[in-house]
Amino acid sequence: MANQEIIFAGFGGQGILSMGKFLAYAGLEENLNVSWFPSYGPEMRGGTSNCSVILSDEPIGSPLVVDATTVVVMNRPSLDKFESHVVKGGLLIIDSDLVNREPERTDIEIIKIPAQRIAEEVGSKKIANMVLLGALVEKTKIVKMESLLKALKEHGKEQFYELNKKALERGAEFGR
Amino acid sequence: MAQKVLMKGNEAIGEAAIHAGCQCFFGYPITPQTEVAAYMSRRMPKVGRVFLQAESEVAAINMVYGAAGAGVRVMTSSSSPGISLKAEGISYIAGAELPCVILNIVRGGPGLGGIQPAQSDYFQATKGGGHGDYKLVVLAPSSVQEMVDFVQDAFDIADKYRTPVMIMGDGMLGQMMEPVEFKERPKKELPEKTWAANGLRGREKHNVINSLFLKPEELEAHNNKLQEKYREIEKNEVRYELYNCDEEMDLVIVSYGTLARICKNAIKMLKKEGINVGLIRPITLWPYPVEAFDKVVDKTKHGFISVEMSCGQMVEDVQLAVNGRKPVHFYGRSGGMVPTPAEIANKIKGIVGGAK
Amino acid sequence: MTVVFDRPKALLDVPTHYCPGCTHGVIHRLVAEVIDELGILDKTIGVAPVGCSVLAYDYFACDMYEAAHGRAPAVATGIKRAVPDSVVFTYQGDGDLAAIGTAEIIHAAARGEKITTIFVNNAIYGMTGGQMAPTTLPGQVTETSPYGRDVKTAGYPIRVAEMISTLDGAVYVERVSVDSVPNIIKAKKAIKKAFEIQLQGLGFSLVEVLSICPTNWGLSPNESVKWLRDNMIPYYPLGVKKDATTGEVK
Numbered sequence: 001m002a003n004q005e006i007i008f009a010g011f012g013g014q015g016i017l018s019m020g021k022f023l024a025y026a027g028l029e030e031n032l033n034v035s036w037f038p039s040y041g042p043e044m045r046g047g048t049s050n051c052s053v054i055l056s057d058e059p060i061g062s063p064l065v066v067d068a069t070t071v072v073v074m075n076r077p078s079l080d081k082f083e084s085h086v087v088k089g090g091l092l093i094i095d096s097d098l099v100n101r102e103p104e105r106t107d108i109e110i111i112k113i114p115a116q117r118i119a120e121e122v123g124s125k126k127i128a129n130m131v132l133l134g135a136l137v138e139k140t141k142i143v144k145m146e147s148l149l150k151a152l153k154e155h156g157k158e159q160f161y162e163l164n165k166k167a168l169e170r171g172a173e174f175g176r
Numbered sequence: 177m178a179q180k181v182l183m184k185g186n187e188a189i190g191e192a193a194i195h196a197g198c199q200c201f202f203g204y205p206i207t208p209q210t211e212v213a214a215y216m217s218r219r220m221p222k223v224g225r226v227f228l229q230a231e232s233e234v235a236a237i238n239m240v241y242g243a244a245g246a247g248v249r250v251m252t253s254s255s256s257p258g259i260s261l262k263a264e265g266i267s268y269i270a271g272a273e274l275p276c277v278i279l280n281i282v283r284g285g286p287g288l289g290g291i292q293p294a295q296s297d298y299f300q301a302t303k304g305g306g307h308g309d310y311k312l313v314v315l316a317p318s319s320v321q322e323m324v325d326f327v328q329d330a331f332d333i334a335d336k337y338r339t340p341v342m343i344m345g346d347g348m349l350g351q352m353m354e355p356v357e358f359k360e361r362p363k364k365e366l367p368e369k370t371w372a373a374n375g376l377r378g379r380e381k382h383n384v385i386n387s388l389f390l391k392p393e394e395l396e397a398h399n400n401k402l403q404e405k406y407r408e409i410e411k412n413e414v415r416y417e418l419y420n421c422d423e424e425m426d427l428v429i430v431s432y433g434t435l436a437r438i439c440k441n442a443i444k445m446l447k448k449e450g451i452n453v454g455l456i457r458p459i460t461l462w463p464y465p466v467e468a469f470d471k472v473v474d475k476t477k478h479g480f481i482s483v484e485m486s487c488g489q490m491v492e493d494v495q496l497a498v499n500g501r502k503p504v505h506f507y508g509r510s511g512g513m514v515p516t517p518a519e520i521a522n523k524i525k526g527i528v529g530g531a532k
Numbered sequence: 533m534t535v536v537f538d539r540p541k542a543l544l545d546v547p548t549h550y551c552p553g554c555t556h557g558v559i560h561r562l563v564a565e566v567i568d569e570l571g572i573l574d575k576t577i578g579v580a581p582v583g584c585s586v587l588a589y590d591y592f593a594c595d596m597y598e599a600a601h602g603r604a605p606a607v608a609t610g611i612k613r614a615v616p617d618s619v620v621f622t623y624q625g626d627g628d629l630a631a632i633g634t635a636e637i638i639h640a641a642a643r644g645e646k647i648t649t650i651f652v653n654n655a656i657y658g659m660t661g662g663q664m665a666p667t668t669l670p671g672q673v674t675e676t677s678p679y680g681r682d683v684k685t686a687g688y689p690i691r692v693a694e695m696i697s698t699l700d701g702a703v704y705v706e707r708v709s710v711d712s713v714p715n716i717i718k719a720k721k722a723i724k725k726a727f728e729i730q731l732q733g734l735g736f737s738l739v740e741v742l743s744i745c746p747t748n749w750g751l752s753p754n755e756s757v758k759w760l761r762d763n764m765i766p767y768y769p770l771g772v773k774k775d776a777t778t779g780e781v782k
């Protein structure tokens with residue numbers, strides 16, 4: 001049974017919502033049931049941002065993920081807030097360039113990725129989210145990489161496609 | 177089969193309204209439904225229809241009164257505090273027997289409250305809101321696909337009975353993205369709008385859109401006519417879903433909207449522990465699906481539990497429907513707190529007495 | 533030596549939630565300094581709107597109310613009538629005052645209600661994420677005027693200060709801006725005068741303050757200031773619109 005309940009979390013502007021969206025599109029591509037649910041609030045104060053994404057071959061219940069099979073964090077407050085939400089045996093993916101503490105959990109799998117540095121090598125810090133997403137997809141196999149690339153092609157900005165693709169590939173190495 | 181696309185609830189509902197032939201949209205920004213207005217501001221001019229941002233919800237609902245009276249399909253949307261302001265206009269619309277669709281993406285109250293999902297406008301929607309003896313047909317979708325399907329249904333019901341219809345979702349439903357399909361649906365046979373006040377244009381008798389009846393006997397006759405219509409709606413339009421209700425059950429949850437999906441997760445969790453729980457999901461909150469209770473009341477050992485994102489509103493209708501035949505329990509969170517499946521499961525274990 | 537950057541007593545020592553560069557904070561400070569200078573903290577009561585400044589009740593040290601969207605002038609009327617020796621001000625955005633609350637502001641002014649309104653015009657709905665406001669300029673792109681405000685369907689912006697100044701109950705009306713230090717100094721003078729009018733029991737006073745919203749204008753704070761100067765000031769000319777104490781009506 002394919003089922004992933006994922007929380008992506010970080011600052012506004014890091015592409016948290018869009019990495020969730022691309023994964024949801026990839027799930028749709030593979031005929032999975034999918035849902036994407038963002039945190040929402042007043043527009044003011046470029047604060048934190050997160051979204052819940054579920055891909056499943058069963059009908060989806062709550063779109064709000066509480067017990068996450070995978071959590072991806074791109075800043076320290078998000079690690080503080082969501083580390084406890086990973087289910088036992090679940091996966092935690094951390095942008096180690098931005099999170100300045102070690103996770104405390106010992107009953108989960110942890111992948112630390114210097115995503116900012118890698119993204120910069122590839123071409124732009126803005127695509128650090130894609131590096132992390134690459135690792136997630138490679139590790140969980142929730143969708144095929146081709147489906148994700150197809151989602152990027154159809155729903156992403158044309159001029160970033162090649163860069164995004166590279167970022168995903170670099171990230172995938174951490175998921176092997 | 178039409179292709180599935182991934183869409184936010186608030187945007188899907190806008191697109192669905194366009195598919196349903198909505199000619200005019202009047203709105204006013206308020207979180208968490210502003211995307212409906214934003215979407216309509218982009219799309220309506222492109223398809224040659226009307227989008228207008230009103231100066232207030234009071235104005236918006238009266239623009240709806242005007243357009244509906246002229247016989248076109250019209251919709252407005254808002255969230256709780258804005259619906260309170262629309263209440264006066266909704267009462268006039270019901271009194272003047274005008275068809276329209278009103279969307280409420282509910283947030284927590286009372287007062288300015290918060291902006292996170294809630295179901296605390298149940299009383300307002302189903303028991304009045306505005307003044308006078310009127311009813312609103314209230315549809316409660318639980319997925320983005322249902323939002324889309326119900327918009328079409330809502331316009332049809334509104335036109336068929338000349339009555340306002342509300343679609344009530346919560347902040348989650350408005351903000352979440354899910355795959356949706358815009359199915360081409362056969363056009364319903366609907367009565368012609370011979371009552372519309374859209375200019376004589378050769379018609380002999382003038383049409384009047386009005387809810388004033390100064391003579392008591394005339395107002396009573398008008399009210400009786402409305403009531404007859406409501407009885408007709410109660411007969412024809414009740415909708416609900418029964419989930420896991422085929423066998424003997426320890427308890428039956430009653431829950432609607434997004435929360436009903438969360439309850440389904442709780443039911444799956446409990447099943448693993450040997451506790452069998454069913455679900456009645458009212459889809460029309462008015463007319464209330466009393467018959468669903470008749471179908472399951474003999475199969476539930478510990479009765480019913482109304483699970484709500486409010487301090488206890490729908491539970492009163494559950495009590496009326498159960499009518500003393502079995503116990504009725506309640507579990508609710510409010511203020512934008514969304515119950516988790518585990519929380520609901522725990523509450524239920526407390527009632528049925530733990531794992532067996 | 534005088535300390536210039538001391539926090540006014542009328543402002544509480546708490547961080548605000550405003551976006552970086554937003555001038556709501558500057559305007560709060562001006563109001564607070566005026567309350568301090570007039571020595572009226574004890575008897576001042578403020579009414580916050582629904583808009584980005586909704587949380588103003590957490591920032592001002594005087595007694596505060598939170599009103600329903602647009603209703604602050606009616607709430608202020610109730611307060612002032614109940615406690616006539618208090619100093620009552622409303623602090624409202626353009627959506628709050630000039631859209632949903634148009635009736636309340638006009639009638640408070642027409643009644644000559646002895647209250648002071650600080651009207652923050654940033655040509656947009658900030659709090660809800662950048663929709664068209666009644667003060668949005670022709671052609672200005674917002675979330676609900678995605679093709680630019682089209683005056684043929686969305687009508688024309690409202691010049692609130694000019695409109696209010698036509699009412700006999702309004703005693704003092706001025707439009708100011710907080711885009712530069714000299715203008716900020718003028719803005720403070722205007723706010724002070726508006727409170728003084730109330731203290732003298734003369735009638736209604738309103739100060740319209742042109743303000744920036746970098747977040748929803750999609751500009752940096754510096755670009756926003758320039759945009760305000762180049763676009764808003766020509767449409768919304770600064771200056772005293774009415775001063776019944778001198779008989780000045782512009």
Ligand SMILES: Cc1ncc(C[n+]2csc(CCOP(=O)(O)OP(=O)(O)O)c2C)c(N)n1
Nearest residue numbers: 206582583584601625626627628657658659
């Ligand atoms: C009755 C009602 N309708 C709508 C809203 C949503 N709402 C909150 S703030 C706001 C507009 C604020 O804009 P403005 O007054 O210009 O203040 P700004 O945020 O720009 O300072 C709206 C429409 C509400 N809270 N209540």
Ligand code: SF4
Nearest residue numbers: 550551554584658745
């Ligand atoms: S959204 Fe605009 S008005 Fe509101 S705090 Fe941010 S910059 Fe200021």
Ligand SMILES: [Mg+2]
Nearest residue numbers: 625626656658
């Ligand atoms: Mg504004």
